[in-house]
Amino acid sequence: MEKTAIVPTRESNYPEWYQQVIVAADLAENSPVRGCMVIKPWGYAIWEQIQQQLDCKLKQTDHVNAYFPLLIPLSLLEKEAAHVDGFAKECAVVTHHRLVATAEGNLIPDGKLEEPLVIRPTSETIIGEMFAKWIKSYRDLPLKINQWANIMRWEMRTRIFLRTSEFLWQEGHTAHANKQEAIDETLQILDIYTNLVEDYLAMPVIKGEKPCFERFPGAVNTYCIEAMMQDKKALQAGTSHFLGQNFSQAAKIQFATKDGGLDYAWTTSWGVTTRLIGSLIMVHSDDNGLVLPPKIAPQQVVIIPIYRNEAEQQQVLDYCAKLNERIMNITFANAQVRSYIDKRDLRGGDKAWQWIKKGVPIRIEIGVRDIANGAVYFGRRDLPPQQKQSLPTDDFVSQLAAILDSMQANLLTKAKAFMQANIFNLENLEQFNQFFNEDQLISKGFASCYAIDDPQIEKFIKPLKVTARCIPLEQDASSGICIFTGKATAKKMIFAKAY
RNA sequence: CGGGGCGUAGCGCAGUCUGGUUAGCGCACUUGAUUUGGGAUCAAGGGGUCGUGAGUUCGAAUCCCACCGCCCCGACCA
Known part of the structure; x- marks a missing residue:
C-alpha cells in the first residue's frame, strides 16, 4: 500500500482523518478553554481570504460594516419568544463583574450584576434594539449592516471548525420598508453565499429553504446552502433568514411610511462562519492533507x-x-x-x-x-x-x-460530480428506511423525496438520525405524494445524515 | 446530566494487575559527521515534582480514599 502523509486515510477512519489533516496543515488546535479552538496562522489566513472575498461582495451590494457589543442584557434576549426558546439552552452568562482573592489565594466572583449579561449567541436582539433608535422614517430604509464578530454557543460536543463553543462569523442584519424587499434581500444574500462558496471555495451547494421545524428561532423563512462532504454527509455552509416583522415588533423598529402611516420594518439576518473552513477540508482534501482551491489559498x-x-x-x-x-x-x-x-x-x-x-x-x-x-x-x-x-x-x-484556473475549475467539477452521483431519488418510506438504516455508521448520500413541510414528518426521520436538510429552490415541474404522510405535494425535500 | 474509558517528556505510548536501585520506548527537538532533486543515516545530547491532595508502607507511577481534568457514546447545534 502506498504511503500517505495523513494516517489514517479517509477510507479507514474519516473523522480521525479530518482531525489529522488539521494537525498536519497546522490550521488550528484545541485550547485550554473547553470547546474553544485556537485558529493558527495558516487557518486564520484562509479565514482572511474568505473574509476578503465576502466583504467585498457585501460592500458591492451596499452593505456596510459596524460593530455591536459582545454582551447582551438578558431582558433584550427575552423579547422574542421563539428566539429565546431556540438559544436559551446554549447561552454563556456573565453574572459578576469582579473577582476577589480568598485566604487560600483563589479568585472567586464577586459583585453580582443587577441584570445578567449573555455572551451573544447571535446579535438580532442587540442590533434590533439599535435599529429601533436609528430608524424613524421610510427614508432611513433600507438599513443594511454587517458585522464581523465572534459568538458563543455553549455546545455539548465540539469539533474543530465544525462546532466549537466560540466561533467567528459575519452576521448581516437588514431592515426594509416592505416585505418583498426583505425577501429579495434574503435571497440576494443566499446568491452571494452560493457564489462565494462555489466560485472561491469550489464547493457545490444545494440552495434551499429549511423545513419549518429546522427554521432559525424567530424567523419566518430560513434559507440555506447545503454541501456534501466526502463521507457523503451534509454540512450547512451558510444561512439567510427572512425574519418578517417578528423582531421589529419585539424591538419596536417602527418607521413613518411614505403615506403618513406607521409600520414595523421587515428584517433579515444571515451568516457564514469559520465552519466553512471545516467544509473546505472535508470537500477537497485527500490522504496527503489539505487541498486548497487556488482562489482561496493564502499562498498559491x-x-x-x-x-x-x-x-x-x-x-x-x-x-x-x-x-x-x-x-x-x-x-x-x-x-x-x-x-x-x-x-x-x-x-x-x-x-x-x-x-x-x-x-x-x-x-x-x-x-x-x-x-x-x-x-x-x-x-x-x-x-x-x-x-x-x-x-x-x-x-x-x-x-x-x-x-491555477484549471485547478480551481477541476476541484469544483470533481466535487459537483461527487455530489450529483450521491443524491438519490427515493420513492417510498421503505426505500427511505433502508437507505438510512442499513448501516447507521456510514452515510450513503442525500435522499431526495417528496415530503410535506410539516413537523409531523420529524418522527419518521429522527430515529434514523437523519435530518431534513432543505427544500431545494430548484424543483422540477412534477409532483407526487409525501413518502411519510401520503399527502400530495409538488416539492421534494433533501434528507441526509449531517454534521 | 446518564453510561464507558483515560491522565507518565512537546506529541503518542509502555510500565500499574503482582509496590523494590538512577522511570523507559517511538516521534519531535539540539549538536556533530556522512549525505543531498525528494518526507535521509549514524552518533551524542537536552527535556519528567508519573493530574492534584491526603493516606497505607522501610519503600508508591504501582495499593486505598477524595478531588480535578480530558476523551468516547447519548439529548442540543452555524
Whole structure:
C-alpha cells in the first residue's frame, strides 16, 4: 500500500482523518478553554481570504460594516419568544463583574450584576434594539449592516471548525420598508453565499429553504446552502433568514411610511462562519492533507530552493527572488498571485511535504540544474506528489494563471460530480428506511423525496438520525405524494445524515 | 446530566494487575559527521515534582480514599 502523509486515510477512519489533516496543515488546535479552538496562522489566513472575498461582495451590494457589543442584557434576549426558546439552552452568562482573592489565594466572583449579561449567541436582539433608535422614517430604509464578530454557543460536543463553543462569523442584519424587499434581500444574500462558496471555495451547494421545524428561532423563512462532504454527509455552509416583522415588533423598529402611516420594518439576518473552513477540508482534501482551491489559498505558489553548498545557495536564492518577482506580477482571479520563497533551513523534501499537507496549489523546486536550463520544476497539488514537471521559465510564467484556473475549475467539477452521483431519488418510506438504516455508521448520500413541510414528518426521520436538510429552490415541474404522510405535494425535500 | 474509558517528556505510548536501585520506548527537538532533486543515516545530547491532595508502607507511577481534568457514546447545534 502506498504511503500517505495523513494516517489514517479517509477510507479507514474519516473523522480521525479530518482531525489529522488539521494537525498536519497546522490550521488550528484545541485550547485550554473547553470547546474553544485556537485558529493558527495558516487557518486564520484562509479565514482572511474568505473574509476578503465576502466583504467585498457585501460592500458591492451596499452593505456596510459596524460593530455591536459582545454582551447582551438578558431582558433584550427575552423579547422574542421563539428566539429565546431556540438559544436559551446554549447561552454563556456573565453574572459578576469582579473577582476577589480568598485566604487560600483563589479568585472567586464577586459583585453580582443587577441584570445578567449573555455572551451573544447571535446579535438580532442587540442590533434590533439599535435599529429601533436609528430608524424613524421610510427614508432611513433600507438599513443594511454587517458585522464581523465572534459568538458563543455553549455546545455539548465540539469539533474543530465544525462546532466549537466560540466561533467567528459575519452576521448581516437588514431592515426594509416592505416585505418583498426583505425577501429579495434574503435571497440576494443566499446568491452571494452560493457564489462565494462555489466560485472561491469550489464547493457545490444545494440552495434551499429549511423545513419549518429546522427554521432559525424567530424567523419566518430560513434559507440555506447545503454541501456534501466526502463521507457523503451534509454540512450547512451558510444561512439567510427572512425574519418578517417578528423582531421589529419585539424591538419596536417602527418607521413613518411614505403615506403618513406607521409600520414595523421587515428584517433579515444571515451568516457564514469559520465552519466553512471545516467544509473546505472535508470537500477537497485527500490522504496527503489539505487541498486548497487556488482562489482561496493564502499562498498559491511556494518556491523551494534546492542547494548543496553556500556557493549554490547564493545563486539559487538570487534566481528564486527574480522568479518570485515575476510570479507576483501575474494576475489571477483579479489579484496578484500570492507567492512565497521558503528559505527555512530544512531539507527540500521536508519543505515540499509540509506544503503538500498545507494544500498549496503549486510547489516550485529550484536548483542549479533549473537555473542552467532556464526552467521551472514544479508540482501541482491536484497531481500525485512525485509527479512533477519542468517548463521553460517564460512558458511557466505565461501559463501559471491558466494552470491555477484549471485547478480551481477541476476541484469544483470533481466535487459537483461527487455530489450529483450521491443524491438519490427515493420513492417510498421503505426505500427511505433502508437507505438510512442499513448501516447507521456510514452515510450513503442525500435522499431526495417528496415530503410535506410539516413537523409531523420529524418522527419518521429522527430515529434514523437523519435530518431534513432543505427544500431545494430548484424543483422540477412534477409532483407526487409525501413518502411519510401520503399527502400530495409538488416539492421534494433533501434528507441526509449531517454534521 | 446518564453510561464507558483515560491522565507518565512537546506529541503518542509502555510500565500499574503482582509496590523494590538512577522511570523507559517511538516521534519531535539540539549538536556533530556522512549525505543531498525528494518526507535521509549514524552518533551524542537536552527535556519528567508519573493530574492534584491526603493516606497505607522501610519503600508508591504501582495499593486505598477524595478531588480535578480530558476523551468516547447519548439529548442540543452555524
